[in-house]
Amino acid sequence: MTQTDEDLIEQSKAGNYVAFEQLIYRYDQNVLTIAARFTRSSEDAKDIYQETFIRVFKGLPKFQQKSEFSTWLFRIATNVCLTHKLKKKKEMVVSWEDENGSETAVQPSGEGEADSLVYGNEISDRIESALQALSPRQKLVFTLRHYQDYKLKDIAVMMNCAEGTVKKYLFEATQKMRIQLQDLNG
Numbered sequence: 776m777t778q779t780d781e782d783l784i785e786q787s788k789a790g791n792y793v794a795f796e797q798l799i800y801r802y803d804q805n806v807l808t809i810a811a812r813f814t815r816s817s818e819d820a821k822d823i824y825q826e827t828f829i830r831v832f833k834g835l836p837k838f839q840q841k842s843e844f845s846t847w848l849f850r851i852a853t854n855v856c857l858t859h860k861l862k863k864k865k866e867m868v869v870s871w872e873d874e875n876g877s878e879t880a881v882q883p884s885g886e887g888e889a890d891s892l893v894y895g896n897e898i899s900d901r902i903e904s905a906l907q908a909l910s911p912r913q914k915l916v917f918t919l920r921h922y923q924d925y926k927l928k929d930i931a932v933m934m935n936c937a938e939g940t941v942k943k944y945l946f947e948a949t950q951k952m953r954i955q956l957q958d959l960n961g
Contacts, residue, residue: 905955
């Protein structure tokens with residue numbers, strides 16, 4: 776018989792680490808997917824994943840089950856994503872000042888690839904570039920809505936803001952994406 780989240784939460788609060796592992800296992804792929812979509816870096820996504828579950832472990836005794844566990848968990852994950860983004864910006868400034876050098880990226884030659892594959896990769900790169908140009912909150916809302924298929928009201932709960940604010944972020948993100956990708960249409 777499968778235990779409910781509530782059962783696993785109560786057991787976890789009582790010190791049952793196996794129950795906590797089962798709780799993590801239910802949601803770990805969702806958290807990792809949110810983090811990966813937000814950062815586009817597997818290393819950063821793993822850091823966010825780990826930080827999220829550390830915060831969940833530390834905060835679980837205070838969790839009062841006034842909302843679904845998944846909502847609470849995803850709120851923590853979104854906060855960690857936003858915090859991570861701010862830390863990365865600060866690190867980029869520090870590393871740029873420390874190194875005083877320029878970085879170059881090596882692109883694969885692409886020889887032997889079909890034209891459609893190359894074109895598809897170019898479109899994916901353009902979409903990714905447009906996504907990265909969004910503000911952290913716009914990017915998070917856009918990712919949760921269009922890549923994770925969350926409802927606006929659920930995103931609002933995760934981000935601890937009004938549904939209207941989520942709609943505003945989504946609208947602004949969509950408009951920016953359209954402008955940046957307008958030459959791809961037709």
